[in-house]
Amino acid sequence: MAVTRPLLPPLEEFIPYLEQIWQNRQLTNGGPFHQQFEQELAAYLGVEHLCLFNNGTTALLTALQALRITGEVITTPYSFVATSHSLLWNGLTPVFVDIDPLTCNLDPEKIEQAITPRTSAILPVHCYGIPCNVGRIQQIADDYGLKVIYDAAHAFGVRVAGKSILQQGDLSILSFHATKVFNTIEGGAIICPDAKTKKRIDYLKNFGFANETTIVATGINGKMNELQAAFGLLQLQHIDAALLARKQLAARYRQLLTDIKGIELITVPESVDWNCAYFPILVNDAFPVSRDQLYQLFKDKGILTRRYFYPLINSFPMYRGLASADDAHLPSANRLSSQILCLPVYPDLTADEQLAIATLITGTLSENVA
Ligand SMILES: *Cc1c(COP(=O)(O)O)cnc(C)c1O
Numbered sequence: 001m002a003v004t005r006p007l008l009p010p011l012e013e014f015i016p017y018l019e020q021i022w023q024n025r026q027l028t029n030g031g032p033f034h035q036q037f038e039q040e041l042a043a044y045l046g047v048e049h050l051c052l053f054n055n056g057t058t059a060l061l062t063a064l065q066a067l068r069i070t071g072e073v074i075t076t077p078y079s080f081v082a083t084s085h086s087l088l089w090n091g092l093t094p095v096f097v098d099i100d101p102l103t104c105n106l107d108p109e110k111i112e113q114a115i116t117p118r119t120s121a122i123l124p125v126h127c128y129g130i131p132c133n134v135g136r137i138q139q140i141a142d143d144y145g146l147k148v149i150y151d152a153a154h155a156f157g158v159r160v161a162g163k164s165i166l167q168q169g170d171l172s173i174l175s176f177h178a179t180k181v182f183n184t185i186e187g188g189a190i191i192c193p194d195a196k197t198k199k200r201i202d203y204l205k206n207f208g209f210a211n212e213t214t215i216v217a218t219g220i221n222g223k224m225n226e227l228q229a230a231f232g233l234l235q236l237q238h239i240d241a242a243l244l245a246r247k248q249l250a251a252r253y254r255q256l257l258t259d260i261k262g263i264e265l266i267t268v269p270e271s272v273d274w275n276c277a278y279f280p281i282l283v284n285d286a287f288p289v290s291r292d293q294l295y296q297l298f299k300d301k302g303i304l305t306r307r308y309f310y311p312l313i314n315s316f317p318m319y320r321g322l323a324s325a326d327d328a329h330l331p332s333a334n335r336l337s338s339q340i341l342c343l344p345v346y347p348d349l350t351a352d353e354q355l356a357i358a359t360l361i362t363g364t365l366s367e368n369v370a
Contacts, residue, residue: 001303001344001349001353003342004179004346005348005349006178006179007235007238007239007242007347009234017230017234018227021226021227026226027226028223028224028226029223030206033233034224034226036229036233037052037233038229040236041232041236045156045166045191048194049192050190050192051189051201051202052188052189052224053187053188053189053190053222053223053224054188054221054222054224054225055175055176055186056153056176056187056188057082057085058220059173059174059189059190060083060086060173060188061086061089062190062204062205062220063171063173063190063201064087064149065218066190067149067171069147071118071120072092072094072095072118072119072120073092073095073121073122074106074111074123075087075096075124076099076123076124077099077313077330077333078099078104078125078127078309078336079127079309080309081313081316082153083123083151086123093118093322094322095324096314096322096333097110098330099127099336100133100332101332101336102266103131104127104266104336105124105126105130105131105132107332108133109136112144114324115140119144119146120146120147121147121148121149122140122141123149123150124148124151125150125153126154128277129155129278130268130272130274131165134168137169138168141169148168149173150166150168150171150172150173151173152174152191153173153174153175153177153180154180154181154278156174156176157181157182157275158273158275160272160273161271167191171192171197172190173189175187176189176232180277181239182239182242184229184231184232185231187228204220205222206221206223243275245348246275246346246347247274247276249276249279249354250279250345252351253345256358257281260365262287262365263281264281264284265282266281278308278342279342280341280343281340281341281343282336283340288365288368288369289364291307291338291340291341292307295307295341297364301360304344305341305344306342308340308342310340311337312333312334314326314333315327343357
């Protein structure tokens with residue numbers, strides 16, 4: 001049992017799409033499935049302008065280019081390493097700021113003290129699909145003239161008070177990697193506010209070509225191909241069922257694991273329509289075994305949980321020389337990183353499997369207390 005299993009549509013449903021691709025003989029470069037998927041996905045997510053990408057990391061790299069970000073960028077150490085890597089690849093300096101332990105996201109109250117004359121942007125992450133404090137972050141960005149790019153790789157379909165979280169800030173990026181809630185095998189997208197920005201991003205993801213002979217920017221190859229787009233179109237037909245299954249699993253975990261000594265659950269505000277992308281628990285000092293021991297107990301039973309996010313990004317060799325990488329000013333990120341465990345959650349996880357996972361936790365507690 002892994003922490004996740006990719007969402008795969010029935011094979012026979014994909015065959016007609018393949019037949020069409022073989023007939024068209026257009027495999028990439030903004031073919032018919034690309035156009036159709038871009039429109040249907042934007043409509044599904046409730047956003048107006050969206051650019052498809054071959055993966056989430058290229059989308060991140062391109063988003064930073066699209067806004068011509070320079071100098072220092074404030075970001076979270078509590079994320080997947082691609083968040084910060086996208087800054088280094090653009091010659092930018094990450095400035096790590098601590099997280100709010102309640103949301104697992106960048107703590108807005110700690111952002112201002114990290115701003116310098118070189119700061120040009122904030123790159124927060126909606127960790128686990130739980131929304132950042134977007135109102136406060138925007139206020140700071142407005143006060144200091146900073147851009148905001150959300151790494152929304154975990155936040156597919158998340159809404160707050162009925163509105164998509166993906167329209168916050170200047171740009172948001174999504175990942176459709178196989179391990180994510182919604183996948184196109186590999187894939188990603190940038191959500192942008194207007195047609196003009198979309199045009200610039202579309203140039204940037206296609207080497208900078210504006211037409212056959214004109215190059216308007218130093219672009220990259222970030223294009224999603226026709227097989228990915230067709231796969232995505234088919235996945236859209238199954239995503240609502242998958243999201244519903246995730247919600248039911250999360251509700252059941254909550255029932256099974258509430259009020260267990262030493263286990264903390266992360267609460268998602270009522271107003272958030274969460275995608276249950278992950279099911280994180282915190283194993284604190286009151287639990288009889290350490291987080292790593294519990295992780296190993298699961299592993300011994302063939303259950304793969306994940307320590308997302310451990311180690312913290314600031315501890316990796318290409319980051320730890322930065323002044324902001326000092327753990328002394330990242331206490332909450334360090335505590336969460338040492339206590340976090342993400343339990344398996346994917347649509348076809350069975351009730352029995354889920355019960356076995358919860359029982360391993362409660363069993364470990366009772367054995368060691370008795
Ligand atoms: C998955 C992920 C990415 C990278 O997306 P890819 O599609 O795998 O390139 C970036 N940021 C976060 C937070 C992620 O979880």
